[in-house]
Amino acid sequence: MQMKSFNLPQLACLLVVTLSQAVMAQGTEHASTQPEVTQTQITFEQGKLIEAAFIKITPGMETRLNEEYFSKVMPLAMSYGMKPLGLFAVTRVELGEDDAAMWGFFEWPSMEVKERFDADPEFIKLRAIRDSMLDSAKMIYLNVADTTTTTIREDRTYEFFGGWINRHNGQHLQQYFEVAGPWLASHGVVFPVKFNIVGSPKGYHFLPDTVGFIEWPNTSVKQAWFDSEEFKAVGYHRALAADRLYAVESKFIFKQ
Secondary structure, three states: OOEEEEEOOOOHHHHHHHHHHHHHHHHOEEEOOOOOOOEEEEOOOOOOOOEEEEEEEOOOOHOOOHHHHHHHHHHHHHHOOOEEEEEEEEEEEOOOOOOOOEEEEEOOOOHHHHHHHHHOOOHHHHHHHHHOEEEEEEEEEEOOOOOEEEEEOOOOOOEEEEEEOOOOOOOHHHHHHHHHHHHHHHOEEEEEEOEEOOOOOOOOOOOOOOEEEEEEHHHHHHHHHHHHHHHHHHHHHHHHHEEEEEEEEEEEOOOO
16 A cells, blocks of 8 residues: 655644643643653543544745744634644555645534634634645544543554445445454554544535544554455455545654
């Protein structure tokens, strides 16, 4: 499987102070059960709206976007009860045409609150500034059936994927996971959170039929799966099941 590689974008360095300070202000703390490995926890709460946003910045606009948009929108959004949960720097776009450079989880009290924020005149002005400096932006709304806390580690690789299921061949996805599931579990791969899809904001349509959040021990294990005899035997089930797939491989951005 051919993968597209990217250097850590300059945006990660610029935004880590603005956004990760907001994350830490909401009570996300480092764990230190293993001092040599930086860790943190993210809690996805039942009843909350979770936004996953994926962006690619127009080259050369990183500093302006941070100064003119992020530094202003974060206080406004947090006044509506928004809670930034975590940010990820994309290391590889595995599947899909959009070369996202960064993505993150954001919690909102409800869809109604998020819609009021979207209609706020101050945000509308800021959104125009943001969109003028982005090459691409995708956003999706999610929720969880049960409150789930997951530990995020600096030595792990995190993947977010979306799939648009073929209406005639969707059953092949189950056949794929009948083999993939046991192999992945035996190699330390976990799906720490089960998301339900709620929708996608107008103008930033990103609405697959299924999404997933995966923790890989490292990229070597991930490549081992795609090189394995098991994958070679069942990979065609995944291809048949989906009309389109999107997947980004990433690392969590810890506070510097």
